[in-house]
Amino acid sequence: MEFNILVLDGDGIGPEVVAQGVRVLSTAGKRLGHRFNYTYHAIGGAGIDTYGNPLRNETIEEAKKSNAILVGAVGGPKWDDPKAAVRPEQAILGLRKALDLFANLRPVKVFPSLKSASAVKPANIAKADMVVVRESTGGLYFGEPKQITETPSGRTAVDSMVYSEEEIRRILKVGFEIAKSRRKKLTSVDKANVLATSRLWRDIATEMGHREYPDIALDHILVDTASILLIKNPRQFDVIVTENTFGDILTDEAGVLTASLGMLPSATLSGSNTDKQNSSLGLYEPIHGSAPDIAGTGKANPIGTILSAALLCDYSLGLPKAAKMINRAVETVIREGHRTSDIARLGQTSISTEEMGDLIAQKVDSL
Ligand code: IPM
Ligand code: MG
Numbered sequence: 001m002e003f004n005i006l007v008l009d010g011d012g013i014g015p016e017v018v019a020q021g022v023r024v025l026s027t028a029g030k031r032l033g034h035r036f037n038y039t040y041h042a043i044g045g046a047g048i049d050t051y052g053n054p055l056r057n058e059t060i061e062e063a064k065k066s067n068a069i070l071v072g073a074v075g076g077p078k079w080d081d082p083k084a085a086v087r088p089e090q091a092i093l094g095l096r097k098a099l100d101l102f103a104n105l106r107p108v109k110v111f112p113s114l115k116s117a118s119a120v121k122p123a124n125i126a127k128a129d130m131v132v133v134r135e136s137t138g139g140l141y142f143g144e145p146k147q148i149t150e151t152p153s154g155r156t157a158v159d160s161m162v163y164s165e166e167e168i169r170r171i172l173k174v175g176f177e178i179a180k181s182r183r184k185k186l187t188s189v190d191k192a193n194v195l196a197t198s199r200l201w202r203d204i205a206t207e208m209g210h211r212e213y214p215d216i217a218l219d220h221i222l223v224d225t226a227s228i229l230l231i232k233n234p235r236q237f238d239v240i241v242t243e244n245t246f247g248d249i250l251t252d253e254a255g256v257l258t259a260s261l262g263m264l265p266s267a268t269l270s271g272s273n274t275d276k277q278n279s280s281l282g283l284y285e286p287i288h289g290s291a292p293d294i295a296g297t298g299k300a301n302p303i304g305t306i307l308s309a310a311l312l313c314d315y316s317l318g319l320p321k322a323a324k325m326i327n328r329a330v331e332t333v334i335r336e337g338h339r340t341s342d343i344a345r346l347g348q349t350s351i352s353t354e355e356m357g358d359l360i361a362q363k364v365d366s367l
Helices: 014-031 044-051 057-064 089-098 112-117 165-180 196-211 223-232 244-257 303-317 320-335 353-366
Strands: 002-010 035-040 068-073 103-109 129-135 143-151 154-160 185-190 217-222 239-242 265-269 283-286
Touching: 002 014, 002 044, 002 057, 014 035, 014 068, 014 303, 014 320, 014 353, 044 089, 057 089, 068 089, 068 303, 089 283, 103 165, 103 244, 112 320, 129 165, 129 244, 165 185, 165 196, 165 239, 185 196, 185 223, 185 244, 196 217, 217 223, 223 239, 223 244, 239 244, 265 303, 283 303, 303 320, 303 353, 320 353
Parallel strands: 002 035, 002 068, 068 283, 129 239, 185 217, 185 239
Antiparallel strands: 103 129, 103 265, 143 154, 265 283
16 A cells, blocks of 8 residues: 655754654554555744744645655754744644544553663562544633733733643543453543543543443543552553643653653544544654754654654554564663663664664564
8 A cells, every 4th residue: 555644854853853753654654565655744943943843734735645754753942932923832722623633641660670770769660551632623721811011010911721622522532442452540630639631531531431432431630640540550550541741741751661752653543543443643752852962963862763663653554464573673672772872871882773674674674
């Protein structure tokens, strides 16, 4: 089969990690007799520099014609002026919104041989394996009003946390369905002791649990408690479902469990393809940022992007075999002891972004 992939390198280490993601993806495709056509667009800071625009309409239109979108990362100090009218981050947020990609899936799995490379005690993280389902088109990120105003007594700023029943239902459904295919445990994370949006969220979750998913063990925990439990006993989590901002923060925290944020992939999906059965457009990116401090040094870890390419095969292309090949290749290379510097222990030799991509592509080809 033939597939069209829109590739958005972004900024900083984005182009370096994406190059390895594309190479591994192509290797898997080739082995299985598929053809991938790649179209590249500049977004984020690179988009601002080239077109004065972090996300052009052309890019959104191209995305709609594609089977999947592979993204590096956006942002950097160069575009960080808080007064700037355009910001690199608008590219990612704009794509999520324009394509209604409301379900951001972030699987967090600790590789056994990396246990000791984590900042968290190995005993705490052993066997941790969860999926965080983060709502990604609502909440504080998009709620109106959102502005800074001048008042006689100084400036005031407002962000609005808004969730409709429909928005809550559809993301909870994704959480319940994924839990159904795993260990049948769903933890809904909110701040219902303080926030109205969370009280509505909890209400709907409880109702859906009773009526539609009686076989799923549903529990509710407050986001502050969740941040403790993620470090103290992450094994207890199977699927976590939560709103946009909480999910942003908790998944960075969860990244610590896996030794490096550089290991974590993500898939951002819309309604029809959240169950893997109905392949449709999705956006795939590592959860790390653009890491401008190490851009161009060859130190970036491409594994988050490569694992995102596996999710891409699974959710947008309907190629579970390709996904398995990529996942197995990554596991093997890690088990064999190859490390980029972010996951190497003190004194352990580390390899470059490209060398890591090479090794994983070779495994995809030979396993
Ligand atoms: C993420 C990132 C984005 C977010 C930024 C780049 C807008 O941190 O995907 O987690 O906050 O959603
Ligand atoms: Mg984030």
